Amino acid sequence: MASFVERFTDLAIHRSPLCLGLDPSEELLRLWGLENDAEGLRRFCGSVLEAADDLVAVIKPQTGFFERFGPEGLNELAVATAQIRSQGSLCLIDAKRGDVAGTMKGYASAMLGAGSGFGGDAVTVSAYLGFGALLPVFDRAIALGAGVFVVVHSSNPEGRLLQDARHPDGRTVAEALADDITTFNANQGAGIGVLGAVVGATIDPAATAIIDRLPQSLILAPGVGAQGAEMAEVGPKFRSAQGRVLPSVSRAILRHGPSPVALRDAIERYREAAWSAWDAGSSLAASRGHARTAVVRR
Numbered sequence: 091m092a093s094f095v096e097r098f099t100d101l102a103i104h105r106s107p108l109c110l111g112l113d114p115s116e117e118l119l120r121l122w123g124l125e126n127d128a129e130g131l132r133r134f135c136g137s138v139l140e141a142a143d144d145l146v147a148v149i150k151p152q153t154g155f156f157e158r159f160g161p162e163g164l165n166e167l168a169v170a171t172a173q174i175r176s177q178g179s180l181c182l183i184d185a186k187r188g189d190v191a192g193t194m195k196g197y198a199s200a201m202l203g204a205g206s207g208f209g210g211d212a213v214t215v216s217a218y219l220g221f222g223a224l225l226p227v228f229d230r231a232i233a234l235g236a237g238v239f240v241v242v243h244s245s246n247p248e249g250r251l252l253q254d255a256r257h258p259d260g261r262t263v264a265e266a267l268a269d270d271i272t273t274f275n276a277n278q279g280a281g282i283g284v285l286g287a288v289v290g291a292t293i294d295p296a297a298t299a300i301i302d303r304l305p306q307s308l309i310l311a312p313g314v315g316a317q318g319a320e321m322a323e324v325g326p327k328f329r330s331a332q333g334r335v336l337p338s339v340s341r342a343i344l345r346h347g348p349s350p351v352a353l354r355d356a357i358e359r360y361r362e363a364a365w366s367a368w369d370a371g372s373s374l375a376a377s378r379g380h381a382r383t384a385v386v387r388r
């Protein structure tokens with residue numbers, strides 16, 4: 091089976107590298123005139139996914155917004171993940187799980203691959219209990235051709251104090267994590283590996299050397315839009331990861347609903363911008379242009 095990296099790269103060229111966040115928050119449900127309940131959740135997700143259709147490579151449901159309704163919400167998460175995959179997009183479950191290794195085995199079975207509880211193509215994890223504790227998720231991802239994104243440098247300002255703290259060897263926590271990711275990927279072979287990283291698009295331009303430490307990783311870059319980063323910043327900031335970045339946008343797109351036309355227009359705008367950020371000035375632009383001539387645009 092094709093790996094997550096292979097499937098993403100193909101979809102990024104033919105659709106767009108944009109990662110559309112599926113965040114059915116209370117605020118957005120109310121803005122859309124929906125009830126803040128599981129039925130509202132279902133209608134919201136159905137409309138977003140209908141508008142996204144075959145436009146983007148990756149859709150990222152945020153588990154917290156589903157879990158808040160207990161079992162009914164989790165049922166809606168399963169409905170959404172199945173629909174994402176049926177539309178040919180990759181489903182990246184933003185769960186940011188991080189626990190001891192035995193428990194991570196449970197999360198891996200819940201989230202990753204066909205036959206798992208939620209059937210994600212990839213999942214986000216947090217390494218606060220140690221990078222090594224995440225191994226069961228990495229192993230399952232390798233076995234099933236799935237992906238894992240480890241939070242390295244999050245988009246929110248609260249993350250800085252913890253992630254910029256220094257180890258005795260002088261590296262920050264984020265740098266050491268990036269090195270762990272790269273060592274793991276390199277041990278699996280050359281090329282882009284199973285372990286991706288989360289590096290917020292809000293990153294200070296002076297701090298982007300962290301990206302150079304991740305030469306074999308896809309990079310999920312949340313923070314575009316509502317958190318203040320512009321899509322136009324992504325290309326320059328992530329230059330050393332050209333062709334490997336998934337710019338992620340949730341609220342800045344979702345707030346355009348419930349009008350299907352306005353929602354689709356917003357997705358279209360961000361997907362075009364994501365392409366420019368992804369391959370500006372590179373040879374990828376040529377392959378994309380070639381591929382897109384064959385794509386029927388609606």
Ligand SMILES: O=c1ccn([C@@H]2O[C@H](COP(=O)(O)O)[C@@H](O)[C@H]2O)c(=O)[nH]1
Nearest residue numbers: 152244245246290312316317339340341
């Ligand atoms: O560092 C991170 C990692 C993940 N997120 C998630 O992204 C969305 C918020 O996106 P907006 O485009 O700002 O609406 C939410 O699901 C977060 O959990 C992040 O913001 N930062």
